[in-house]
Amino acid sequence: MKQNKNGVWTSWNENLTYNYESLYKITSEQELQEVVKKSKKIRVFGNKQSSADIASGAATLIDIRTYNKIISSNDTEHTITVQSGVILGDFLEAVEAKGWCIPCLPDINTITIGGALATGTHGTSGKLLSEYMTKCSIVLADGSIKIITDKDDLIDAIRVSLGVFGVFSEITFKCEPIYTLHVKEGPEDDSVWLPKINERLKKHDFLRILWLPHTDKGYVITGDKIDPNTEVIEDLGPKYLKHRRTASKILYKYSHVFPWITAIANKLLYRGFFSSTKEHKGSLYQATVTKSRGSTLELAEWTIGLDVFPTVFEELKTEINKWSNKSFIHIPMDVRFVYKDKSWLSYAYEKDTVTMGCVSRNAATADTYEAFKSIEKIFLKHGGKPHWAKRFTAKDAELSKVYTKWEDFKLLRRELDPTNKFLNPYLTEIFNEKTSN
Numbered sequence: 001m002k003q004n005k006n007g008v009w010t011s012w013n014e015n016l017t018y019n020y021e022s023l024y025k026i027t028s029e030q031e032l033q034e035v036v037k038k039s040k041k042i043r044v045f046g047n048k049q050s051s052a053d054i055a056s057g058a059a060t061l062i063d064i065r066t067y068n069k070i071i072s073s074n075d076t077e078h079t080i081t082v083q084s085g086v087i088l089g090d091f092l093e094a095v096e097a098k099g100w101c102i103p104c105l106p107d108i109n110t111i112t113i114g115g116a117l118a119t120g121t122h123g124t125s126g127k128l129l130s131e132y133m134t135k136c137s138i139v140l141a142d143g144s145i146k147i148i149t150d151k152d153d154l155i156d157a158i159r160v161s162l163g164v165f166g167v168f169s170e171i172t173f174k175c176e177p178i179y180t181l182h183v184k185e186g187p188e189d190d191s192v193w194l195p196k197i198n199e200r201l202k203k204h205d206f207l208r209i210l211w212l213p214h215t216d217k218g219y220v221i222t223g224d225k226i227d228p229n230t231e232v233i234e235d236l237g238p239k240y241l242k243h244r245r246t247a248s249k250i251l252y253k254y255s256h257v258f259p260w261i262t263a264i265a266n267k268l269l270y271r272g273f274f275s276s277t278k279e280h281k282g283s284l285y286q287a288t289v290t291k292s293r294g295s296t297l298e299l300a301e302w303t304i305g306l307d308v309f310p311t312v313f314e315e316l317k318t319e320i321n322k323w324s325n326k327s328f329i330h331i332p333m334d335v336r337f338v339y340k341d342k343s344w345l346s347y348a349y350e351k352d353t354v355t356m357g358c359v360s361r362n363a364a365t366a367d368t369y370e371a372f373k374s375i376e377k378i379f380l381k382h383g384g385k386p387h388w389a390k391r392f393t394a395k396d397a398e399l400s401k402v403y404t405k406w407e408d409f410k411l412l413r414r415e416l417d418p419t420n421k422f423l424n425p426y427l428t429e430i431f432n433e434k435t436s437n
Contacts, residue, residue: 001031002066009056012048013298013363021059025066029137029145029169035062036167036421037143043424044167046085046112050119050389051299051366054162057424062167064112070094071170078175079134084114084168092285100175101284102132107334108290114168119389120160120346122355123288124208124336125201125223128348130159131341134174138166141421145169157405157412159343162388164427165416181206181223181287182232186277187270190317193218194310197354201337206288210332211356213320214263215270219332223287232281244273248361252330256365262328269331298366301357301387302379303338303347309354312382316356319374327374330361344405347385355387366391396432 002025009018024035036042044062045055064085071081078100082091089109095102104126106116115121117130135149136158146166148154158165183206193209200207206223226232251265280287304312320327334357338348347353356379360369372391378384385402386392400406410431417423420433 001026009061015363016053018056020061023061023063025063027066032067032167032169033139033143036139042421044163046115047110049111051391052389053426057426064114073098079172080175081170081172082113084171086113088113088116095175096178096283096285099178101178102173103176105284105289113171117168118161118163122338125206127339127341128346130343132173133159133171135172137169139169140166141417141419156342157344157409160345162427164413164422178283179225180228180281181284182226182281183221183223183287184279185221187217187274188220190216190218193220194313207337209335211335212266212270212274212331213329213333214266217270219274232279235279237276237278241273247272252361256362256368259326259328262330266331298360298363298391299357300372300375300391301355302375302384303353303355304379304382304384306352306354308382312378316375316378319378326370329371330359333357344409345403349404395430
């Protein structure tokens with residue numbers, strides 16, 4: 001176990017900094033227990049890719065990335081057990097090497113497994129990643145180990161926990177046989193793709209829409225399971241498409257000063273990078289997961305019931321297209337679909353949902369990005385929920401109205417962590433804890 005003392009923790013985009021007294025890198029469950037037990041205040045972080053202020057702000061920190069072993073697999077049960085600090089990409093490569101898959105994947109592979117579970121990370125056309133967890137062990141505030149399986153009622157609280165019950169240690173996932181997707185991509189008018197959502201969810205195994213604000217266009221991505229030997233003529237579009245992020249950075253350089261520039265930039269980006277079609281095949285991981293992402297953006301994401309999404313979309317579109325406000329939104333807004341589950345703090349608790357991401361490509365000026373405020377106001381109005389790892393300002397008063405099990409979650413948190421060991425200032429405010437012992 002390695003320990004650093006009295007340093008400064010800096011977030012992914014360097015917009016959050018905290019002093020800490022001790023930072024540990026652990027490699028075993030025993031070390032994890034030891035550090036948690038002796039600490040008064042503790043938080044855990046991985047690759048720092050959360051836009052929310054949940055990873056630090058405590059005297060003691062654990063960099064969980066050194067706790068990263070693939071522990072075991074069960075060929076009969078199609079299960080794999082890992083330590084919570086393993087990076088998602090390494091985990092998925094191990095799963096595919098077994099000829100298996102996780103049926104719904106996040107769109108980025110550089111996050112840690114523990115962080116992804118705790119914050120409700122998801123993909124599209126499936127359930128949260130945490131729904132594929134069948135067993136886990138967590139280190140409680142007193143350093144003891146609690147083992148929870150999918151047969152325990154407690155699993156519904158643990159699946160999305162924000163790390164406030166304890167620290168994930170070992171996690172077991174249920175996998176499925178690997179499959180191949182035939183992926184097709186291309187632009188469509190808003191008037192075309194929006195009414196087709198339900199039809200496409202029934203027809204396709206994978207559906208994702210990159211909405212292009214201020215253009216009246218969406219970029220639709222569908223995937224269908226095929227025999228892996230099926231021939232697909234690959235078309236990845238013009239080679240210059242790989243420069244989209246660079247072009248975006250240039251075009252949005254001064255959009256924080258003159259927000260209306262965004263509308264013009266989006267039209268140019270659509271013509272240059274979203275007007276062509278693509279076609280390819282691969283496993284879910286190969287075909288749909290981003291393998292890298294530069295620290296050049298800040299994110300908010302909100303979810304809403306599938307049944308009311310068209311109404312919310314039209315209201316949002318009307319609002320951001322008003323030239324009287326500053327809510328011009330960078331390309332793209334990522335529209336994905338999560339099916340209902342029973343997890344207390346899941347965005348899809350007992351309801352099929354649509355998630356809609358909002359990106360600011362000027363990370364340094366994200367605090368004044370008006371679009372984050374507008375999308376939050378509209379989604380909250382309709383009962384929407386924020387992504388736990390992304391930007392939002394809602395607190396206990398608002399969250400208690402949209403999460404059915406909010407008060408139950410708070411009671412359980414106090415029971416498992418009576419001294420608020422796992423709360424930082426941000427989470428203390430989220431849960432409206434009057435004192436932080």
